[in-house]
Amino acid sequence: LGSVGFVPTMGNLHVGHASLIDRARAETATVVVSIFVNPLQFAPHEDFQRYPQTRTNDLQLCAKLGVDVVFTPDPQSLGLTAQAGLDTDRFLVSPPSSLVQGLCARSRPTHFAGVTTIVTKLLNIVQPDRAYFGQKDAQQLAILQAMVEQLNVPVTLCPCPIVREASGLACSSRNQYLSDIERTQAAVIYQALQAAQALAQAGVVDGAALIDAAAQVCHQVTALNVEYIELVDPQSLQPLLNLQSNPKTTGLLAIAARLGQTRLIDNLLITAVNYRCGESKA
Ligand code: PAF
16 A cells, blocks of 8 residues: 655645645655645634635646645534634644744634644544645644654654745745735845844854844835744744854744735744854854
C-alpha cells in the first residue's frame, strides 16, 4: 500500500499549497488533500462566511499535481454546524496555555483550539504517515508539533518553507482580499522581517532592537496597522529577549498586520552571527 501523505487545506489553493502537495507527492505513495473551511477556527466576527472558495480550480490543480484523493467533507458529516465559532458542546482538543499566550492567540483566543480539534479529526479520518504544513502559520505549526508529540499522534509532521510572491509577500488565500495598491504595500512586511535579519547578521542580538527595526520599516506604510511584532522561540513560542550568538539561538520573528480589512501574517527565522571573543565583525 505504501505511505500516505496528507495536506490539510481550507481550499483556495495557491502556489504555497502546491509546494506542500509537491513535497507530499515526492515523499509518499498516496497523496490526500482535504478541503474544508473549518468553522471552529473562526470567531463569529471573522471572515468565515466570505472565506474565498474556488472548488473547481482547486480540484483542477489537485488533478494536475497528481493528488490521489481529495477529501471535501461538509460540516454535518464531521459532526459540526456551518456556524463560525468553537462548538463547546462537543469534545475539543485545546493547546497548552503557554502556546496560546502571544502572537495570533492574543487577537484570536479560540482559533488554535479550533485548529487542533479539526486537525485531530482529519488525522483520525485520513490516518496519514506524514502531514504537511506551511511555516507561514508558525504558531499553528508549533502547536501542532507539540500536540503530535504530547498526545502521541502517530504521524510525522513535515514543515514546509514559506512561498513568496516576487515582491516578497507571503502567499496566502487572504491576499486576494487586497486591492492592487494594498498588494504592493503588503510587501513591506517581508522587508521589515529582512531588515531585522540584516541587523542580526550585523551582530545585533537585542530582541527589542530587532523588533524596533522591523517596526520602523512597517511604519513606512501608514495604511499598515501592525497588530504585533514578536521575537519568540520557534518551538516554545516564549518571548526571546535576545538572540544569543554563542550558542546560537534561532528566533522566530513574527508579524501580524492589517491592511484595510485584510489581516496578514508572516515570519522569518533569524539567527545572530556567531562571534568568538576577540574576533572582528568584518
Ligand atoms: O492552515 C490551514 O489551512 C488550516 O488551519 C488547517 C490546518 C487546514 C486546519 O483547518
